[in-house]
Amino acid sequence: MSTNIADYVSATLTRRGRWGVGEILFWLIAAATLYFLPERHLILNEIAIIGLFAISLDLILGYAGIVSLGHAAFFGLGAYTAGILARNGIADPLLGLGAAAITAAILGFVTSFLVLRGSDLTKLMVTLGVALVLGEIANQASWLTGGADGLQGVTMGPILGLFEFDIFGTTAYAYSLTVTFLLFIVARRIVVSPYGLSLRSIRDNPLKARAVGIPVNRRLIAIYTLAAAYAGVAGALLAQTTQFVSLDVLAFHRSADVMLVLVIGGVGYLYGGLIGAIVFKVLQDVISAWTPQYWQFWIGLILVIIVLAGRERLTERVRTLWKGVAGRTAKSPDTLPKTSAREV
Amino acid sequence: QEAVKIGLILPMTGPFASTGRQIEAAAKLYMQQQGDTVAGRKIQLILKDDTGVADVTKRLAQELIVNDKIAVMAGFGLTPLALAPAPLATQAKVPQVVMAAATATITEASPFIVRTSFTLPQATVPMAEWAAENGIKKVVTLVSDYGPGIDAEKAFTGAFTAKGGQVENLRVPLANPDFSPFLQKVADAKPDALFVFVPSGIGAQFMKQFVERGLDKSGIKLIGPGDVTDDDILNGMGDVALGAITTQHYSAAHDSPENKAFVEAFKKANPNMRPNFMAVGGYDGMHLIYEGLKKTGGQGGQALIDAMKGMSWTSPRGPVSIDPQTRDIIQNIYVRKVERRDGELYNVEFATIPNVKDPVKAAKFN
Amino acid sequence: MTIALETKGLVKRFGGLQATDNVSFQLQQGARHALIGPNGAGKTTFINLLTGVIKPTAGQIFLEGQDITGLRPELRVQRGLARTFQINQLFPAMTPLETIGLAVSERTGGGRDWWRVTGSRREIIDEIVEIAQRFRLTDVLDEKTSNLAYGKQRLLEIAVAFACRPRVLLLDEPAAGVPEAERHELLATVAALPRDVSVLLIEHDMDLVFSFADRITVMVNGALFTEGTVEEVSTDPRVRAVYLGESVDE
Amino acid sequence: MSDLLTLQKVSAGYGEAIVIANIDLHLKPGEALAVLGRNGTGKTTLLNTIIGVTRHRGGSIVLDGRDLTTARSDRRAHAGIGWVPQERNIFKSLTVEENLTAVSRPGPWNVNRVYDMFPRLKERRTNMGNQLSGGEQQMLAVARALVLNPKLLLLDEPTEGLAPIIIEELLAALTRIIRGEGMSAIVVEQHAQKILGVTDNALILDRGTIVHASSSRALIEDPAALEQHLGVTAKKKPMRAASH
Amino acid sequence: MLTILFDGIAYGMLLFVLACGLAVTLGLMNFVNLAHGAFAMAGGYITAVLMNRMGVPFLATLPLAFIGPAILGLVLERTLYKRLYTRSHLDQVLFSIGLVFMAVAAIDYSFGSQQQLIQLPTWLQGRIDILGVQVGLYRSFIIVICGALVVALQLILTKTRFGSRLRAAVDDPRVARGLGINVSLIFATTFAFGSGLAGLGGALGAEILGLDPTFPLKFMIYFLIVVTVGGTTSITGPFLASLLLGIADVAGKYYVPSVGAFVIYTLMIVVLVLRPQGLFERAR
Ligand SMILES: Nc1ncnc2c1ncn2[C@@H]1O[C@H](COP(=O)(O)OP(=O)(O)OP(=O)(O)O)[C@@H](O)[C@H]1O
């Protein structure tokens, strides 16, 4: 008896770790677009970047339950770091990424102490405040950032000294997609690890989490710092692939958009960010091409419909679909209680 | 042969939407008046909304270049939005016609940039000179704390102090609901005049609060480049705007047959809108492109940009020409005063400074 | 014999109310100790102070001789001080399996492990199974905790505390919501813990208390009222007056 | 004399899950009914279904001649049901007093009267709902149901977490209310003995269906039934470890 | 000096007028209604249109600026919002942002993207001299209205059963229903009332803040700041918070203009870090 239970237990526990069919498909298709959609690489690049940005947000929101309306702070810092490096002659993209990740991580670590306490609303506003202040600083420090005119003269060297950025954005897209994929793998490992589990427990009930011996604050600081680094990389990618940085990398709408993107795609399973990015960007692109003045209306309408149609249920579907056969998500009992306590 | 495509990239949504609307309307109007074929080739206008975000502008420009193979890109509502795609213009040899953004340096970002709007120093320096000549000794400048604002502040301060005037600078955050603290500072400083530059939308609030504080009665003149008394909303401001003195290149009240026709047609095509300096920038931008294409018959960006250099014509705003050296526009700057004309408020021109070049670059070139 | 847990002059004030009034208390190692008292006497508050959920207004707490008064809750747990909550504190969105797994892997230091997949370590699996079976949770292992019947949630609450392998276990009305028939078995599992594990039990069910405890402390209005063996306390007329009432028999 | 409450073939559950099936139940005015059963057998769901916070899947519910099968739960409360949920669900951002006044309805049971019944609450009247001890919350939950001045009380494990002496008083009070004021009550309890003394009839649930229904006295006299359905045997021997 | 204080208070009051609607929907109902600004905008446009196109006097438009959005709110609540009370805050954010986008575009479509300006009646223009302090008439007007609002709201929430019933319904709608509280009715009225207040705020604020289609987005941050700093369980909290923020902002910009822009945000961060539940949250 107990052995087959043991198997069942380890199976169910490791379930989340397994790669579902849908997942593999997803990435194959993503790679395929490199060849099949040459004239869309520019927007695909942007999608990959926002996707990564959203993954970063998902790490703290979906897994640690830290809501943030100021995630652009890290995105922007990353962008400026990479941009400023490039303008001052350090044109190697990967170096830029690394530097961006580090600076963003540092800021993340420092500000993480601000978001440990308080209600969701409080966290929203504190993060928002941080981003706004940072934006203001960037505006004032025009000698460094180019202020409101934006940072010009950003010219990137070839990646690994081999691949030049081209005007069709193919290199750019390949570059962003690769980075996003690699970072995704890491994130995926993390969220299915015991550490990831502890994060979910903290999100669910911090009081109890402490009561089972979890150092709640340390865990939160760690993930917040990591997420910041991710966001920083995303920002750096944007700066490097567009070779221009302006104040709106720090603007409120960045934080808001990424939040939208993530929520559309669904929180707490990493793919939400990517899917959301695709849906949102494609919709925006298509609709705004059709009615540049009033596309917002239709986007808004779609958002409303998504919610009313029961976003959570929708994403739940997608989730299961992802995991393919392997993925059986926690379901509510659809039968009478299987056994009453006695019969075990 | 297939059509000549013009990519028009503007902020059609977000805080700077009204800029986009004015330019779009004017551009459409021009095409409707001049027909959509030039030198035997069809003209196709592709409108894109960059929501006022620079990296989007750049992406859109890039897509238009590589996918739609546009011959010219135009629009660009704000300085960063104009600067972001500049490298593309150079790289792809696609002329970039700036119809709004007004920071002086823009045209230096690429040899393919040409501008049909104006530069802030161009509109501001005359203001300084006029002020100095009209017995104004002490001025407080109050500008929105972003690129153009700082440009205006620099230009005015430089020119005015050169004429022996005395200046104190104030900067207001761009997103700023309430001017009272700054106006209070002005009141305390008791200058002869207050020089203002704020993005056109905010201008109205500013005017109202200026009057509400009774600064007008305490004898402080309100001067500045034309943005505060933007024709588009001037009429709605009401009497508070009366008497404001501004210098700019265009007023809907400019007295010329071309302008009368333009304003009329514009209003007809867009009820409850009045053309402002943005609109005329778009209108002339289209004219420049059309004429350029006529000359070159659409062979290559280099040819087109060369053709545009030195071109001159009579715009609704008056005589204008493109400086072959800087690819910036040379035009008259008018000193205007807000007055009521048959029931509506207008910037009525009462003095003209002919053929003003952008002073910043002019200074560089000699 | 040695003292597992001790407080000296512990005080907690809530505004005007003295919820814990200068309590100096000792829990012997390996004791099966019960803490009883009227509703609102301050028992749960006392536990919350011991576990660091709330900070004392004054006084000190010692765990196996060391002063832990200022220690963060999670560190106290890591030192072997576990508790159950009177009002269930669970992870609604997680399954009992994940919940127990979490507790076990945290105790065995897995929580800092961010690379291996959860449940890939065999040794913790066996322990999870063992606990799940002991608390009759095997049939709901993969249900959403929020969908469990109250009684099951109760069991899970206690199972988690067990999974922490405490040296000192504080149980705040563990049997609440558990049917009469199963209460005694539940307490039997607790009683069956190794002898060196000390247990402090808060309970209003006197059958349980009397059959479980070897020592009883009575708390009234935040202060220690009396302490003694089952016989002493259950026959004490003052205790009857303030707490037991008449129906309870020894 | 006619029923106060009638359930016919009632099935209900949560979401897709059907938890109780084909429940028939008749309750006379002034009658008290005990509902017993192991964990997870549907006791709470039964009460929740009567007050109307579960998903109705069939059957009819009639209170005092009014068909409440499809009525919103606040209507049911107005129709005369006072509910003590199992997890107490005190309103945390209201004070003790507000918890009572917010729901109270005119009738013999007013705030002062429940204060007399639970003096402890009176002392804590200004505490916020989440600043109460477990037992105090339990008292408040009962008091809150009483100030509704219902015809029918639904008590889900009301004695849980109360001190013995309070339980005595509570049960005594219940008896008074039922016998004296003709209020009816359905009581879910874990302690068969304790409650069967108070109630007239009893039923036992297992896996969402009624497996035993009789008068309370009959059930007490029938240890076999208790043993079979509840596993209640005669008193447990002390388990205190013999050592030391 | 005193003038600065006065301006600060007036500005604070303005913030409050705009935010108190949100203090009701977000604060008391715990519904993250980012579309608050849209209702405010509705109020503003009602006033602007009535005045400019139909020549209705300013004062007369105010009640309509309240009623219009209130009805709008009621309708939306009954049809859409009510489905979302049980949903996660994220859903609520997504939904209400969606509404904002729609509102922005719709207004833009029907009234154009330029500023809508209104002409105050002369008796509200200019300023008078009260014991040496120059006092703007319109600002004083706003202060008076605010005072009235605060008192009224506070009375409703504390002196009537409505307040406690509302909080009960928010704490635990399921049980509240089970205890005879008509949750849907309470939510509907509250929401309508909140929307109405938003509309009134928009109407009063338009004069000073300006009014264009981007209004809801432009000022969303300010609303949120006020409510968060003030704490979400009372009306007095946001009220005091707006005063504090208003004065701090004005004074900051007056005395240290160079960092003026930082003041309000920094203040918010500091407050929230020290008092995560908000400055005037009642102790829990
Ligand atoms: N946060 C708080 N603020 C104010 N008073 C509180 C707070 N928490 C608890 N109290 C009060 O402190 C007293 C002790 O509460 P506690 O929960 O310790 O009682 P208890 O002994 O556990 O009672 P029970 O047996 O009913 O659980 C109670 O009267 C309660 O009202």
Ligand SMILES: Nc1ncnc2c1ncn2[C@@H]1O[C@H](COP(=O)(O)OP(=O)(O)OP(=O)(O)O)[C@@H](O)[C@H]1O
């Ligand atoms: N919210 C819910 N969603 C889905 N299933 C539920 C929900 N609540 C309870 N159940 C299921 O319904 C069944 C009966 O639950 P219920 O709470 O009625 O049992 P109970 O007899 O009250 O148990 P206890 O004595 O522990 O309170 C249980 O198997 C439980 O899993």
Ligand SMILES: [Mg+2]
């Ligand atoms: Mg307790």
Ligand SMILES: [Mg+2]
């Ligand atoms: Mg139950």
